[in-house]
Amino acid sequence: MLAAKAELKNAEKVKQFLIRKNLLHPDYLLTTEFGYIYFPLARKVNIPNAQVLNARFSFPARKKMPKAEDFLSGKLTAQELKLLPHSQEQVGKILIIEIPEGLEKKERVIAAAYLKANQQIETVVKKDEVHEGEYRLRKVKVLAGRNTKETIHRESGVLLKVHLEKAYFSARLVGERMRIAKQVKRGEEILVMFSGVGPYLLILAKHSPAARIYGIEMNPLAHQYALENIKLNNLPRKIVLYQGDVRKIVPQLGKRFDRIVMPLPKTGELFLDVALKAAKKDTIIHLYTFCRKEEIKQEGEKIKQMCKQWKRPVKLLRSVPGGQYAPYTFRVCFDLKVLN
Numbered sequence: 145m146l147a148a149k150a151e152l153k154n155a156e157k158v159k160q161f162l163i164r165k166n167l168l169h170p171d172y173l174l175t176t177e178f179g180y181i182y183f184p185l186a187r188k189v190n191i192p193n194a195q196v197l198n199a200r201f202s203f204p205a206r207k208k209m210p211k212a213e214d215f216l217s218g219k220l221t222a223q224e225l226k227l228l229p230h231s232q233e234q235v236g237k238i239l240i241i242e243i244p245e246g247l248e249k250k251e252r253v254i255a256a257a258y259l260k261a262n263q264q265i266e267t268v269v270k271k272d273e274v275h276e277g278e279y280r281l282r283k284v285k286v287l288a289g290r291n292t293k294e295t296i297h298r299e300s301g302v303l304l305k306v307h308l309e310k311a312y313f314s315a316r317l318v319g320e321r322m323r324i325a326k327q328v329k330r331g332e333e334i335l336v337m338f339s340g341v342g343p344y345l346l347i348l349a350k351h352s353p354a355a356r357i358y359g360i361e362m363n364p365l366a367h368q369y370a371l372e373n374i375k376l377n378n379l380p381r382k383i384v385l386y387q388g389d390v391r392k393i394v395p396q397l398g399k400r401f402d403r404i405v406m407p408l409p410k411t412g413e414l415f416l417d418v419a420l421k422a423a424k425k426d427t428i429i430h431l432y433t434f435c436r437k438e439e440i441k442q443e444g445e446k447i448k449q450m451c452k453q454w455k456r457p458v459k460l461l462r463s464v465p466g467g468q469y470a471p472y473t474f475r476v477c478f479d480l481k482v483l484n
């Protein structure tokens with residue numbers, strides 16, 4: 145069977161790469177032999193820090209997990225089953241589902257099926273709205289299982305306590321956070337504007353050689369969760385947190401940063417002037433926006449133009465489209481380098 149063989153010290157790096165590229169074989173579990181770790185592969189590609197080979201032994205088979213649909217036959221018509229969305233978001237032990245229009249009357253039956261199918265979850269909620277308002281909050285409704293909206297989520301070896309209504313959090317940004325952590329050079333000082341419950345701060349602290357990471361968050365509840373999460377992960381030495389408005393706090397810090405992360409799609413651009421004033425020559429800015437794929441180039445030009453007007457021209461290093469936010473609209477990260 146096709147496998148990636150890696151030294152144990154590289155296991156986490158290789159695993160993350162395989163997850164990101166969707167290369168792990170879904171039917172088998174990884175195994176260790178003579179001090180090496182072997183990952184079962186779905187297809188053959190070059191993998192950094194690993195050797196790709198045909199393993200002579202067999203991998204332990206993964207137990208086939210039942211699907212929610214398996215528990216819904218007889219309760220939903222074939223037509224209704226087709227309406228069920230294929231992707232859900234799991235945050236810690238809570239599964240967030242969408243109930244399609246027309247199935248509202250059966251929402252509890254559907255939620256109970258998801259709960260039965262997934263041993264890792266304790267609660268199923270439905271999301272009612274997209275994140276909105278200054279704090280980017282949304283409402284969810286508990287449909288099945290334990291009546292809670294708070295959970296502990298594990299992401300890339302970091303624990304995050306989150307509350308689905310009190311503060312923004314998206315589990316879908318896991319790959320994006322690691323993408324940024326990988327670019328960091330030893331000793332960097334990083335500013336994470338809009339730091340929320342702390343996912344960027346903690347991933348950067350755990351997976352990058354940054355010297356110090358500064359986070360600023362306006363929502364007092366999100367800030368409290370971030371403080372708790374720093375303790376939970378025992379990472380207080382590298383992270384400094386402030387609660388308040390980025391526009392007020394950044395100038396008060398009187399510092400310039402090597403890297404600035406701006407995860408506030410929709411209105412993040414309005415804070416570009418604040419970021420540019422806190423940037424050095426060669427600072428990297430990661431600015432998130434929402435736009436349609438065909439508008440990415442135009443959006444990049446607009447951002448470059450804005451920076452020029454602030455007398456801090458930037459080079460657009462790359463634009464990285466991420467998850468879909470609304471029909472045809474994607475989250476895009478623009479990686480910018482300040483030129484002077």
Ligand SMILES: C[S@@+](CC[C@H](N)C(=O)[O-])C[C@H]1O[C@@H](n2cnc3c(N)ncnc32)[C@H](O)[C@@H]1O
Pocket residue numbers: 278279280311312313314317337338339340341342343344360361362363366388389390391407408409
């Ligand atoms: C999209 S969320 C991202 C949170 C976090 N970085 C994450 O990825 O989970 C944006 C966050 O920015 C915060 N925020 C909005 N405007 C702000 C401002 N002017 N100053 C500081 N924080 C702000 C919101 O409260 C929200 O928690």
